[in-house]
Amino acid sequence: MNRRLEERRAYHARYKQTVKTRGKPFFPYAMFHDTVMSLLVVCLIVALAVIWKYTANEGTGEHDSGWLGKLYDEKADPGTTNFVPRPDWYFYFLFYLLRIFKWPDSVILGTVGIPTVALLLLLALPFIDIGRERRPMRRPVAMTAAVLTIITMGVLTYKGATAKEPLAAENLVLVPKWAAKQGFAGNQTAVDGAKIFAQVGCMNCHTYLGAGTSNLGAPDLSKIGKTSNRGVAGFATYVSDPSKFGNNVMPQFKDLGADNLRKLGTFLQSSGTCSPKTDTCPAAGGQ
Amino acid sequence: MANKPQGRSHQLLQILLYPLNWLEERTSLPGRSGIVGGIKYFLFRKVPSDISWGHTLGSAALTAFIVQAVTGVILAMYYKPDPNSAYESIRHITDDLWAGWLVRGMHRWGASVFIILLFLHMGRVFLYGAYKYPRELNWIIGVLILVLGMMEGFFGYLLPWDQTAYWATVVGVNLQATGPFVGPFLGDVLRGGSEIGPDTLARFYSLHMLVIPGALAALIGLHLWLVVRIGVSSPPWSPTEAGRPEPGPPPAPRKGLVAPAPRNGLAAPVSRGARRR
Ligand code: HEM
Numbered sequence: 001m002n003r004r005l006e007e008r009r010a011y012h013a014r015y016k017q018t019v020k021t022r023g024k025p026f027f028p029y030a031m032f033h034d035t036v037m038s039l040l041v042v043c044l045i046v047a048l049a050v051i052w053k054y055t056a057n058e059g060t061g062e063h064d065s066g067w068l069g070k071l072y073d074e075k076a077d078p079g080t081t082n083f084v085p086r087p088d089w090y091f092y093f094l095f096y097l098l099r100i101f102k103w104p105d106s107v108i109l110g111t112v113g114i115p116t117v118a119l120l121l122l123l124a125l126p127f128i129d130i131g132r133e134r135r136p137m138r139r140p141v142a143m144t145a146a147v148l149t150i151i152t153m154g155v156l157t158y159k160g161a162t163a164k165e166p167l168a169a170e171n172l173v174l175v176p177k178w179a180a181k182q183g184f185a186g187n188q189t190a191v192d193g194a195k196i197f198a199q200v201g202c203m204n205c206h207t208y209l210g211a212g213t214s215n216l217g218a219p220d221l222s223k224i225g226k227t228s229n230r231g232v233a234g235f236a237t238y239v240s241d242p243s244k245f246g247n248n249v250m251p252q253f254k255d256l257g258a259d260n261l262r263k264l265g266t267f268l269q270s271s272g273t274c275s276p277k278t279d280t281c282p283a284a285g286g287q
Numbered sequence: 288m289a290n291k292p293q294g295r296s297h298q299l300l301q302i303l304l305y306p307l308n309w310l311e312e313r314t315s316l317p318g319r320s321g322i323v324g325g326i327k328y329f330l331f332r333k334v335p336s337d338i339s340w341g342h343t344l345g346s347a348a349l350t351a352f353i354v355q356a357v358t359g360v361i362l363a364m365y366y367k368p369d370p371n372s373a374y375e376s377i378r379h380i381t382d383d384l385w386a387g388w389l390v391r392g393m394h395r396w397g398a399s400v401f402i403i404l405l406f407l408h409m410g411r412v413f414l415y416g417a418y419k420y421p422r423e424l425n426w427i428i429g430v431l432i433l434v435l436g437m438m439e440g441f442f443g444y445l446l447p448w449d450q451t452a453y454w455a456t457v458v459g460v461n462l463q464a465t466g467p468f469v470g471p472f473l474g475d476v477l478r479g480g481s482e483i484g485p486d487t488l489a490r491f492y493s494l495h496m497l498v499i500p501g502a503l504a505a506l507i508g509l510h511l512w513l514v515v516r517i518g519v520s521s522p523p524w525s526p527t528e529a530g531r532p533e534p535g536p537p538p539a540p541r542k543g544l545v546a547p548a549p550r551n552g553l554a555a556p557v558s559r560g561a562r563r564r
Contacts, residue, residue, distance in 0.1 A: 008420040008421070011420075011530050011532075012420065012421055012530065014529075014530045014531070014532070015518065015520075015521075015529045015530030016518065018335070018529035018530060019333045019334065019335050019518055019529050020333055022336055022527070022529075023333030023334050023335055023336055023529070024333065024334065024336045025330070025331045025332070025333060025334075026329070026330060026331065026332050026333075026334050027330040027331060029334075030334050030338060030342065031330070033339065033340060033342070033343045034343050034346040034347075036343075037340070037343035037344075037346065037347045037350075038343075038346060038347060038349075038350035040347075041347045041350045041351055041354075041400065041404070042350060042354060044400060045351070045354055045393050045396055045397045045400050046389070046393060048392070048393075048396035048399075048400070049388070049389055049391075049392025049393045049395070049396055050389075050392070052392050052395070052396060053388045053389070053392055058382070068396070071381055071388070072374075072377065072378060072381065072447065072449055073447075073449035073450045073451045073452070074449060074450050075374040075448065075449055075450070076370070076374065076448045076449055076450055076452060076453030076454075077450065077453075086451060086455055087441075087444065087455045087458075087459060088398075088399075088440050088441075088444055088455075089399065090399070090402050090437060090440065091437070091440075091441070091459075098462065108466070108467060111462045111463070111466060112466045112467065112470070119430070119434065122430050123427055123430050125418055125426065126418045126419060126420075126422075126423035126426050126427070127423065129418075129419070130419070130420075131419075132419065132420075133416070134415060134416030134417070134419060134520070134523035135416070135523045135524055136414055136416075136523070136524075137524075139416065142413075142416075146410075146413055146414075150410075167458065169457075169458045169462060170454075170458060173454075173457065
């Protein structure tokens with residue numbers, strides 16, 4: 001332990017000595033490199049701004065996007081909810097983590113757990129990797145860890161950039177729109193069911209009024225109350241254990257509990273069967 | 288000071304140097320250098336003779352930060368942090384002001400360049416093993432800078448008050464609010480209430496243009512001070528790496544393995560010779 005400290009101190013003392021006797025002055029040698037690099041950085045930033053401006057049209061629509069995106073989007077409107085939020089690219093990896101750790105049990109891992117652990121590891125790096133060796137080829141563990149980290153971050157960022165599946169929090173903001181369109185806004189049980197539907201991962205397989213992703217052959221559920229018409233209790237039983245109905249793809253949702261399943265069932269039964277004009281739905285219990 | 292007659296050029300030099308000497312005298316303690324001495328030390332301090340382009344990434348990040356600061360100050364002269372006029376003020380900057388699009392574009396894209404340079408610089412430091420003794424503290428400061436830099440981006444993203452900005456922030460803050468214990472509280476603090484509205488925008492603006500840049504500037508100052516104090520590391524693979532034991536310790540042949548004797552025997556003198564250059 002003590003020897004290690006001594007070795008390090010000796011190393012740094014030798015470093016100082018070598019630099020003093022054989023180093024070169026910062027100005028002009030290093031400063032020259034720094035200046036060239038800084039000029040390049042400024043040129044790059046200006047170039048990006050110019051490309052952004054001159055390839056985009058002055059408008060807010062889809063077709064106004066240039067190579068680097070639109071000049072501006074439409075003004076924020078808390079009333080529209082069909083907007084898919086995208087953070088800046090350097091948050092894509094976090095964004096994608098949240099798709100891996102699903103609502104509601106493990107989402108904390110994605111939002112808080114993993115980022116915190118990663119950050120702590122990064123901070124603690126100099127105290128974990130305490131060997132004196134600095135040559136990359138002789139630090140196989142550190143180098144492997146670094147390469148794996150880079151690959152992971154790269155993949156997560158790429159997946160986050162191209163991901164289509166919506167996030168629970170994104171789906172949730174759609175619920176009022178669904179309620180208005182389907183006409184179950186007046187039925188609080190159905191609205192609650194819609195919120196559960198938006199959050200527990202149904203939309204990773206099912207689409208609903210254009211939102212969600214279609215996966216594993218799961219049907220669109222926008223009109224399921226009409227087409228399938230199992231009734232509130234029927235849907236609740238189905239969702240609770242789909243395998244009983246020969247559906248071995250869809251997971252069981254027994255754990256949601258009877259109350260939540262009833263809400264889900266009400267929502268499903270209200271989909272396609274309510275009248276948006278009169279705001280009336282079939283009485284709970286299905287037709 | 289001898290008062291011998293000197294040449295013209297010497298007198299001229301004295302006149303030119305006068306303000307510098309004036310400054311130095313007024314900023315120094317007895318026996319210690321002041322501002323001018325400090326700058327001289329900074330400029331003419333010795334650095335390892337084998338550093339090269341890899342070592343420019345730090346100052347590249349500094350340049351990007353300065354670009355953000357300058358363009359940000361200009362934007363702040365025209366931007367209005369309230370939901371009714373924020374979006375319009377951004378459009379005004381982009382469409383009407385002379386070179387407004389350039390300033391906004393540089394600030395917008397400069398942010399990404401800054402983050403990329405931070406990662407590249409960090410990668411360089413990692414590759415060189417430069418986070419090891421005695422530079423641990425500077426690594427920690429660097430990580431804090433990285434986190435603050437990303438937060439700066441998060442808070443700046445809402446300011447244009449357009450759809451992307453608004454909904455990304457709604458989701459972003461909702462996600463923070465899922466955190467245990469302090470999560471919901473944090474969400475409310477960030478929003479300044481239960482909804483994203485005027486208070487949120489003002490809060491984000493203040494964080495984005497005062498609090499975080501201030502903290503960043505302070506940390507960058509500390510970072511550079513440590514860089515100058517400790518000195519930058521040599522590339523570890525350099526034959527003239529500063530600090531390597533001299534002469535190089537012959538790698539101890541491992542027991543049980545056939546020692547690659549000829550290679551060892553040759554390598555030592557060769558590298559020693561290289562170090563003498
Ligand atoms: C605004 C952000 C930053 C600025 C302006 C900055 C600036 C600098 C400069 C000018 C150097 C001198 C050598 C070089 O350029 O490579 C340096 C070295 C260093 N930086 Fe940074 N840096 C920043 C962020 C970071 C980050 C994010 C990390 C790591 C997490 C970091 C860790 C280090 C370390 C450990 C050194 C010492 C390297 C050596 O001695 O070889 N810095 N920094």
